[in-house]
Amino acid sequence: MKAKAVSPPEETAVTGLDPDKPREECGVFGVYGRGLDVARITYYGLYALQHRGQESAGIATSDGKQVLLHKGMGLVPEVFGREKIDRLAGHIAIGHVRYSTTGSSQTINAQPLVFRYARGTIGLAHNGNITNVWDLRSQLASTGSVFQSTTDSEVIVNLIARYSQNTLEEALAKCMIDVKGAYSLLIITEDSLIAVRDPYGFRPLSLGRLGDGYVVASESCALDAVGAKKMRDVEPGETLIIDQEGVRSMRALSPRRKAHCIFEYIYFARPDSEMDGFQVNRVRREMGRQLAREYPVDVDLVIPVPDSGTTAARGYAEESGIPFEEGLMKNRYIGRTFIQPSQDTRDMGVKLKLNPMRYLLEGKRVLMVDDSLVRGTTSSKIVRMLKDAGVKEVYLCLSSPPVIKSCYYGIDTSNEDELVAAHMPVSQIQSMIGVDGLYYLSLDGLLGIFGQYRDNFCTACFDGKYPVEITKPKEAGKYALE
Numbered sequence: 210m211k212a213k214a215v216s217p218p219e220e221t222a223v224t225g226l227d228p229d230k231p232r233e234e235c236g237v238f239g240v241y242g243r244g245l246d247v248a249r250i251t252y253y254g255l256y257a258l259q260h261r262g263q264e265s266a267g268i269a270t271s272d273g274k275q276v277l278l279h280k281g282m283g284l285v286p287e288v289f290g291r292e293k294i295d296r297l298a299g300h301i302a303i304g305h306v307r308y309s310t311t312g313s314s315q316t317i318n319a320q321p322l323v324f325r326y327a328r329g330t331i332g333l334a335h336n337g338n339i340t341n342v343w344d345l346r347s348q349l350a351s352t353g354s355v356f357q358s359t360t361d362s363e364v365i366v367n368l369i370a371r372y373s374q375n376t377l378e379e380a381l382a383k384c385m386i387d388v389k390g391a392y393s394l395l396i397i398t399e400d401s402l403i404a405v406r407d408p409y410g411f412r413p414l415s416l417g418r419l420g421d422g423y424v425v426a427s428e429s430c431a432l433d434a435v436g437a438k439k440m441r442d443v444e445p446g447e448t449l450i451i452d453q454e455g456v457r458s459m460r461a462l463s464p465r466r467k468a469h470c471i472f473e474y475i476y477f478a479r480p481d482s483e484m485d486g487f488q489v490n491r492v493r494r495e496m497g498r499q500l501a502r503e504y505p506v507d508v509d510l511v512i513p514v515p516d517s518g519t520t521a522a523r524g525y526a527e528e529s530g531i532p533f534e535e536g537l538m539k540n541r542y543i544g545r546t547f548i549q550p551s552q553d554t555r556d557m558g559v560k561l562k563l564n565p566m567r568y569l570l571e572g573k574r575v576l577m578v579d580d581s582l583v584r585g586t587t588s589s590k591i592v593r594m595l596k597d598a599g600v601k602e603v604y605l606c607l608s609s610p611p612v613i614k615s616c617y618y619g620i621d622t623s624n625e626d627e628l629v630a631a632h633m634p635v636s637q638i639q640s641m642i643g644v645d646g647l648y649y650l651s652l653d654g655l656l657g658i659f660g661q662y663r664d665n666f667c668t669a670c671f672d673g674k675y676p677v678e679i680t681k682p683k684e685a686g687k688y689a690l691e
Contacts, residue, residue, distance in 0.1 A: 235308060235334075235335070235427075236259075236261030237304070237305055237394075237414075238255055238303070238426045240302050240419065242300060243421070243422070244300070244420075247297075247302035248268055248298070250435050251302040254426055254432075255285045255304045256285050257434035258306055258426065261306055261336075262306035262308040264307050265288070265316070265318070266285045266307070267279065267280025267321050268297055268303070268321070271300070272298050279297060280321065301401070302397070305320040317358045326373050328377060329398060331369065331398050333397075335362040336394075336619060337391030338390050339362075339391075340390035340678065340679050342390075344680050368383070369384060381396075381405060385462050390618060391407055393406050393407070400453070404449040405447075406443045407446070408463070408465040409677065410468065410469050411676075412470065412473075413470075413478070414426075415432060415484065416449065417432035417438055423451050425443070425449070429483045430482040445467055446462045446465070467485075471655070471668050472609075472616075472670065475609045476609075477620070486662070492658060492659075493520035497520065497523060497524025497527075497528070497608060499655070500648065500654075501525045509531070510533075510534050511525050511526040511576045512535065512575055513578050514577060518578040525578055534566070536566050536570050539563055540561055540562055567598045570598050572601055574604075575595065576604045577591070578605075578606045578608065579608070583627075584627055596643070604645055604646040609650055612630055613628060613671065614673045615670070630649075635647055652671050656668070
C-alpha cells in the first residue's frame with residue numbers, strides 16, 4: 210500500500226477536508242429483507258456513513274435474478290437522485306462510500322465492484338487495505354488475471370473467481386487464507402448478503418435487525434439512522450451468510466489477537482456509534498478526563514477545535530473544573546464547492562471555516578483540545594487566529610499520542626516524512642505552531658481507558674508495532690498499485 214500524500218491547504222478549500230487530519234477510510238452498508246425498500250434504506254445508511262468517505266458512492270441491489278448497480282463520484286446525494294434509487298429494485302442491497310487509500314480517485318475505482326464469474330453475478334464493497342496486495346496482484350496477473358481498476362479490492366474479486374470451482378463460501382474461506390491485512394467486506398449475490406471481517410478485526414462491522422430483515426454496517430449510527438436495532442458486532446474472522454433461511458455464521462480462520470483500529474475511537478467514528486463493546490462518545494470524554502489528570506494546566510477556559518475535539522474538551526473541563534466554552538465557531542457550510550480565490554489567500558480557508566469568539570477569549574489563558582496533530586499546519590493557523598483575537602496564552606492538548614508512523618490498514622495518514630512528530634521533539638513542535646504549551650495523551654493513558662481490553666487495539670501509528678506484516682511494492686515487482 211502506498212500512503213497517499215496529504216492534500217495541500219489550497220485543495221482543502223475545494224474539498225472541505227482538513228489537511229492536518231488523517232483521512233477516513235470507507236464505509237459499507239448492506240440490507241436483506243423482502244418487502245423492504247432496500248435501495249432507499251441503503252441510501253440513508255450511506256448518508257449516515259458519509260464521514261467515512263466523500264469521494265465516491267455506490268449501491269448494488271438484487272431481486273433474486275439479477276444484480277443492478279449505480280455508482281459515481283461525489284457525495285451520496287450527488288450520486289443518487291430519486292429516479293436512480295427507484296431503478297434499483299430488489300430485496301438485497303449493498304452500498305459503499307469511498308475515500309481512496311489505495312488506487313487513485315476515479316470512477317473505475319468506485320464501489321461496489323460488480324462482476325460475473327462461473328457461479329453467477331457478485332458484488333463487493335470493501336473497507337480496509339490489503340497489505341500483501343502487490344504479491345497477490347503479481348501472482349494473479351502472471352496466471353492470466355486481468356485488472357481494470359487500481360484498487361486493492363479487485364484482488365479479492367479475482368481470488369473469488371480463481372476459486373470458482375468451489376462454492377462461494379469455500380472460495381471466501383480460501384480468500385481469507387490468502388489475503389493479509391484489514392478488510393470488512395459486504396458481498397451481494399443474486400440471493401444472499403454476505404459479511405466478512407478479517408481475523409484481527411481492524412475495521413468495524415455491526416449486524417442489526419430491521420423488521421424481518423437484517424442490516425450490516427460499518428458503524429451502529431447507520432443502523433440507528435434506518436431504524437434498525439443492533440444485534441452485535443461481526444466478530445474478527447467471522448463470515449455471516451444472510452439469505453431466506455436467516456443468518457448463519459462460519460469461520461474460515463481462527464481469530465488472531467484483536468487489533469481494532471484505535472483511531473476509530475479517537476477521530477473517525479461518529480460519536481453516537483458503538484463498536485466492539487465501547488460507546489465512542491464515552492471513550493472520547495474519558496480521553497479528555499485522562500488528559501486533565503496527566504496535564505493539569507492553569508488556564509481560564511477550555512475550548513475545543515470543533516468538531517473533532519469537542520467531546521474530549523468537555524471531559525477535560527469536567528475533570529479539571531475549568532469552564533468549557535465553544536470559543537471557535539465552525540462554519541458548517543464550507544464544503545466541496547468552495548474554491549479559494551488565489552494562492553495568496555490560502556489562509557482564508559481556515560478563517561472561513563473557524564472564527565474565534567473574541568468577547569469570550571480576549572485577555573484569557575485558553576486550553577484548546579483537539580484529537581490529533583499530523584503536520585501542524587492547520588493548528589498553527591488556529592493558534593495565530595486566537596492570538597490575533599486577543600487570547601493571552603494558548604495551550605494545546607491532544608487526545609492521542611504523537612502520530613509517528615503511517616497506517617497500512619485503511620487510513621490515509623501522511624507519508625512518514627510529513628508526520629511532524631516523527632522527526633521533531635515536542636518542544637520544537639510547540640515552537641513551530643506557536644502555542645505556550647503542547648501536551649499529548651500518553652499511550653498508556655489512552656489504552657488504560659479500555660481496562661482489561663487494552664491489548665485489543667492496533668496502535669501502530671503511535672508505536673510502529675504493526676500486527677500484520679507490510680509487503681513493500683519494490684519487493685513485488687511491476688504490479689504495484691498507483
